[in-house]
Amino acid sequence: MLEIQSLTVTYGPRLALQDVSLRVAPGEIVALIGPNGAGKTTLIRAASGVLRPQTGLIRAAGSDIASLSTGQRARRLAVVPQARSLPETFTVWQTVLLGRTPYLGWLGTPGPQDRQRTDWALERTDTQALAQRPIGELSGGEQQRVLLARAIAQDTPILLLDEPTAHLDLHHQVALLDLVHELARASHLTVLMALHDLNLASIYADRVALLVSGQLVATGTPAEVLTPDRLSEAYRLPLHIITHPDFGVPLVLPDGKKKVISDQ
Amino acid sequence: MTRPLLIALLLLTLALILSVAIGSVTIPPVTLARMLLAQIPGLPIQPDWPDSFAAILFQLRLPHVLLIALTGAALSGSGAAYQGLFRNPLADPYLIGVASGAGLGAVLAMTIRWPYELLGMFTVPVAAFAGALLTVGLVYLLAFRGRAAPNTTLILAGVAVGAFASAVTSFLMLRSQGELHRALAWLLGGATMSGWQPVLAAFPYIAIGLGVLLTAGNALDVLQFGEEQAQQLGLPVARTKTILIVAASMATAAAVSFSGVIGFVGLIVPHLVRLLVGPGYRRLIPLSILGGASALLLADVLARTILAPQDLPVGIITALTGAPFFLWVLRRAQSSSSSSS
Numbered sequence: 258m259l260e261i262q263s264l265t266v267t268y269g270p271r272l273a274l275q276d277v278s279l280r281v282a283p284g285e286i287v288a289l290i291g292p293n294g295a296g297k298t299t300l301i302r303a304a305s306g307v308l309r310p311q312t313g314l315i316r317a318a319g320s321d322i323a324s325l326s327t328g329q330r331a332r333r334l335a336v337v338p339q340a341r342s343l344p345e346t347f348t349v350w351q352t353v354l355l356g357r358t359p360y361l362g363w364l365g366t367p368g369p370q371d372r373q374r375t376d377w378a379l380e381r382t383d384t385q386a387l388a389q390r391p392i393g394e395l396s397g398g399e400q401q402r403v404l405l406a407r408a409i410a411q412d413t414p415i416l417l418l419d420e421p422t423a424h425l426d427l428h429h430q431v432a433l434l435d436l437v438h439e440l441a442r443a444s445h446l447t448v449l450m451a452l453h454d455l456n457l458a459s460i461y462a463d464r465v466a467l468l469v470s471g472q473l474v475a476t477g478t479p480a481e482v483l484t485p486d487r488l489s490e491a492y493r494l495p496l497h498i499i500t501h502p503d504f505g506v507p508l509v510l511p512d513g514k515k516k517v518i519s520d521q
Numbered sequence: 522m523t524r525p526l527l528i529a530l531l532l533l534t535l536a537l538i539l540s541v542a543i544g545s546v547t548i549p550p551v552t553l554a555r556m557l558l559a560q561i562p563g564l565p566i567q568p569d570w571p572d573s574f575a576a577i578l579f580q581l582r583l584p585h586v587l588l589i590a591l592t593g594a595a596l597s598g599s600g601a602a603y604q605g606l607f608r609n610p611l612a613d614p615y616l617i618g619v620a621s622g623a624g625l626g627a628v629l630a631m632t633i634r635w636p637y638e639l640l641g642m643f644t645v646p647v648a649a650f651a652g653a654l655l656t657v658g659l660v661y662l663l664a665f666r667g668r669a670a671p672n673t674t675l676i677l678a679g680v681a682v683g684a685f686a687s688a689v690t691s692f693l694m695l696r697s698q699g700e701l702h703r704a705l706a707w708l709l710g711g712a713t714m715s716g717w718q719p720v721l722a723a724f725p726y727i728a729i730g731l732g733v734l735l736t737a738g739n740a741l742d743v744l745q746f747g748e749e750q751a752q753q754l755g756l757p758v759a760r761t762k763t764i765l766i767v768a769a770s771m772a773t774a775a776a777v778s779f780s781g782v783i784g785f786v787g788l789i790v791p792h793l794v795r796l797l798v799g800p801g802y803r804r805l806i807p808l809s810i811l812g813g814a815s816a817l818l819l820a821d822v823l824a825r826t827i828l829a830p831q832d833l834p835v836g837i838i839t840a841l842t843g844a845p846f847f848l849w850v851l852r853r854a855q856s857s858s859s860s861s862s
Contacts (some may be wrong), residue, residue, distance in 0.1 A: 284737070298542045300750070305753050306752070307749050307752050326757070327752055327755055327756060327757040327758075328755045328757070330755070331753060331754055332755070334753075335753070336753040337749055338749075338753075342747060343746065344745040344746060344800065346795075346799065346800040347742075347745065347798075347800055347801070348799070351742065351799075351800075351801050352746075355739070355742055355743050355746070355754055356754065357738060358743055358755045358756060359754065359755030363736060364736050365736055365737065365738055365739035365740060365803070366739075366803075397711075403526025407754075411754070411755075491614055503697060
């Protein structure tokens, strides 16, 4: 269970998040959507504990994360960051093994259990074949899978993902989200992910949360939140909503040929 | 892990034997082994070597060789740690100015008479440690921009701070009008102090400093992914960085206190180790420590034999081999960063 209660975050004078409250239950996938600069990444960072909020409270599996040590926090929440500026020469195995950091003793030596869990994470993400490859040589989709493997090696009840499909082609976007979905269901994980793509959010998320200019404007099932009026206003764009022929969830069609609604 | 470690230990043993055997008087390795074994009471070994051998071995060569080995281990181990901390393969105790800062601290302790007379040789590493911490703090503040220290700013800040510290050191030395030749030789990196006292004074600092670094392999690995990810992976980043900087600076300071400012060992050795076994710090730190000791021992053998009977400061040898190596690494780093961006 992840509970975010009236969270406000400022960057200097700028209000990045304003009074955001959100709750994600175990086994549930919530997608954070919204235009660029709406505060999706900020919310993920604050939830992971690396950003100190101005006001508000974040509870991870029952405890206020501000009262936890860095190690305790990392045993409750794992983060899949966007794959950029990774140390290129590290192998996949070395990278995924680092997910065990919160469980290592003061000597920092991984034991058989840590290796086992690392093997398991590689297997679940289908990256065993890459184990000895340097991560700098991998494709974007493979790197993202490795970071997901590292996060599940961390063995936490809560998983946070920051735009895990950014820079991936359609095949890899779907493959990665399928994997997240499967893992969340199998291990009853609490999943909060920032997603750019509204249609993928609609297909994969149990609920979506729409952030606009740092404020949460709507939370609910995709059908409840993804309405033409709300999205047109949030993204300042005329658009249509149609229904997915197989899943019955809403899909968003931007109305590209018409003019973008002006700011005024 | 075990095989590279065994090879490094073997290399170190060979380097130790070679360093003890070679010098103005060559002691054959077999005699050497028998002389050492004769120290163990109860072994039936008849001394059949000249009396002068014993004095040379136990009063001069062994302490000198051990000090060189400790120095090489300290500079190389802390070099690897600085590289991990700065996320920059060019960080070296000498290039980032820490060694010069430690040198300034050491010279201050030697020229201000009263603490030295009161506490003797053991004040020097303490003062050097303070100097090292001050410089590394300053360089860190000047060079760090967000996620990593870019090559140019790191090196420029290190060179500027180091040059300043060296200038103050030279000034203090000239003003003290003491044994200028000896001081200069020290500054060039010759282990000019002899006898067992410097070895005993340096050992605890280097042992503790390197001991801490040996436990930091995983922490340094995690830090390579940036401070934010390190924190999300459960590493208390600020505390870890402080501990590592203190440990690396302590080892560097003790090495500089008694062996002078020796450059490039902390750059070359970790780099070669990385090329051989890959980037993980759990291997890099122990192998750099062992490799650093071996490398400086070999450089010291060269320094003692090239112009025999005159001894060269070992810092000259490390600079002669290290500076071109540094330029090569710099070029490689530049070409790889320009191709990836």
